[in-house]
Amino acid sequence: MDLATQRKWDRAAPGFDFMNGRGAEARWAPVKRHLFSHMRGKVLFLAVGTGLDIQFFPPGQNVVGIDISPRMLAFARPRAEAYEGQIELRHMDVHDMPFGPGTFDQVYTSCTFCSVPDPVKGLSALRRVLVPGGELRMFEHTGSRIFPFNLMLHLMTVVSRAVGPEMNRDTVENVRRAGFTVRAVDNVYLDVVRTITAVA
Amino acid sequence: MERRAYFVLGDLAANLLTGALAALPAALLTVGWNMWIGMFAGMFLGMLVATLLSATLLLIFFGAMEVMLPCMLTGMLAGMAAGMFVPMGLLTPASAALVGGATGAAVFVFTYGVNAHLSGPLHLEG
Numbered sequence: 553m554d555l556a557t558q559r560k561w562d563r564a565a566p567g568f569d570f571m572n573g574r575g576a577e578a579r580w581a582p583v584k585r586h587l588f589s590h591m592r593g594k595v596l597f598l599a600v601g602t603g604l605d606i607q608f609f610p611p612g613q614n615v616v617g618i619d620i621s622p623r624m625l626a627f628a629r630p631r632a633e634a635y636e637g638q639i640e641l642r643h644m645d646v647h648d649m650p651f652g653p654g655t656f657d658q659v660y661t662s663c664t665f666c667s668v669p670d671p672v673k674g675l676s677a678l679r680r681v682l683v684p685g686g687e688l689r690m691f692e693h694t695g696s697r698i699f700p701f702n703l704m705l706h707l708m709t710v711v712s713r714a715v716g717p718e719m720n721r722d723t724v725e726n727v728r729r730a731g732f733t734v735r736a737v738d739n740v741y742l743d744v745v746r747t748i749t750a751v752a
Numbered sequence: 753m754e755r756r757a758y759f760v761l762g763d764l765a766a767n768l769l770t771g772a773l774a775a776l777p778a779a780l781l782t783v784g785w786n787m788w789i790g791m792f793a794g795m796f797l798g799m800l801v802a803t804l805l806s807a808t809l810l811l812i813f814f815g816a817m818e819v820m821l822p823c824m825l826t827g828m829l830a831g832m833a834a835g836m837f838v839p840m841g842l843l844t845p846a847s848a849a850l851v852g853g854a855t856g857a858a859v860f861v862f863t864y865g866v867n868a869h870l871s872g873p874l875h876l877e878g
Contacts, residue, residue, distance in 0.1 A: 571812060579759060579815035693817050698866065704824045711803065737874040741754075741818050742867050 553645045554620065557669055561601075561621035564716060568602050569627065577604055580691070583740050584608040584662065587691055587747050591615070593657025596681060598646055599664040603628030611636040616656075618644040646674045654683040661690045665726065666717035675730030682752040688732055690748040691740075695720035701742055724748055753871050754818070754864075762814040763864075767826045767856030770805055774798035774827040775834035775852025779845040782835045790835040798831015798852075799824060822863040823856075830855040 585608045593614075597605070600617030601624045609615065617632065619625050622643050632639040644650075646668060659678045668674040678688060696702045705719040712719055724737055724746070732750035739746055754760055778797045782790035806823040830852035837843040843851060 572816070575811060575813045575815040575819070579754075579818060698870075700825055701821055704821055704828075707799070708803075708820070708824065734876060737876065739871045739874065742821070742863075742870050744817050744821065 553648060554669060557667075558620050560716060561619075562623040565602065565621055565623035565627060568624070569604065573604055580740075581608065583747065584691055587689055588660065590689060591658065591660070594655065596656040596659045596678070598659060598661045598678065599667070600625070600628050600641065603631035605662050606631045606635050606639065609635060609637065613637045615639045617641050618646070618649070620645050646677050649677055649681060651681045653680055655681045656686060657683055658687045658689065661692065663691065663693060663717070665690065665692055665723050666719065666721060671721060671723065671726045672729045675727055675732065679731050679752045684752060686752045688727065688748075688750040688752065690723070690727070692723045692748060693719065693745045694723040694743075696742060696744050698743060701744065705744070753868050759814060759818070763819060763822065764857070764860050766806070766810045766814055766819050766823055767860040768853045769856070770802050770810075770823040771826045771830040771852035771854070771856030771859075772849040773805065773852070774801040775830040775848045775855070776845060777801060778831040778834040779838045779843065779848035782838050785839045787836055787839045790839040791832050792835070794831040794833070794835015795828050796831070797835070798827040798829070801831070802827020822859050826856040826859040829859065
């Protein structure tokens with residue numbers, strides 16, 4: 553277990569919904585609802601956090617939600633209990649998942665791989681627990697290739713890294729480096745906020 | 753592409769406010785300074801103000817990257833303009849705030865234009 557990362561998100565947990573639960577969720581609701589509408593089979597949701605995304609899950613799904621922060625999961629629990637389907641919440645580091653190979657049909661992430669300390673290793677771990685041909689569907693913010701946005705994101709990362717995310721990662725390339733085949737990339741905002749669909 | 757009035761008007765207001773508030777301290781601080789030093793100090797101050805605003809108040813109401821990214825750019829440019837033109841005697845602090853607001857409006861239009869061009873599915877090679 554990466555205790556430094558756990559402590560960082562435990563500290564962020566009490567204020568997380570206040571900062572992120574209104575504007576960002578309202579802004580991204582249509583995109584997330586559409587992305588999650590593709591849920592099928594046994595689903596792993598990585599970094600479920602305080603469970604803000606659960607409201608966008610289609611009903612009747614079978615989801616395992618994991619997070620490195622037990623304090624985040626404590627906030628997520630009432631949302632998981634209110635969900636019209638099955639959500640099992642588990643305290644877990646993506647790098648040390650005890651699931652066997654091919655346990656899940658799909659993996660979903662939402663603003664996660666800006667924060668996983670070793671993104672390629674984390675993505676490789678996700679590929680391991682997916683069935684062959686299983687889908688990885690991501691809603692992520694990434695770095696930009698366009699000036700001046702790339703400059704801004706590099707500058708923001710200097711500060712943001714201390715409290716959580718890195719703003720300048722090439723997540724699409726990281727997905728490829730982890731051995732996935734990228735099937736679709738959709739730009740939601742500039743070339744920064746994106747949905748990514750890949751196959752194991 | 754964002755079309756909801758709450759977010760479009762919110763993004764515009766966020767950039768206008770950030771531009772004005774970023775330019776003002778830069779303008780007040782750099783009166784009588786060397787233009788080049790004023791420009792870099794203004795950039796730094798503008799980005800600091802933009803970060804504080806966008807990572808707190810604006811983020812809560814209007815979302816994350818969509819407000820932080822253009823507001824950071826607005827803050828940098830507005831601070832730079834104020835820090836450069838005030839030492840040259842071309843702007844007063846009050847008019848620097850207006851120029852900051854105009855910078856915010858320009859960044860808003862630029863960002864929405866680039867976003868309209870970029871948003872949607874990418875063609876993947878292979």
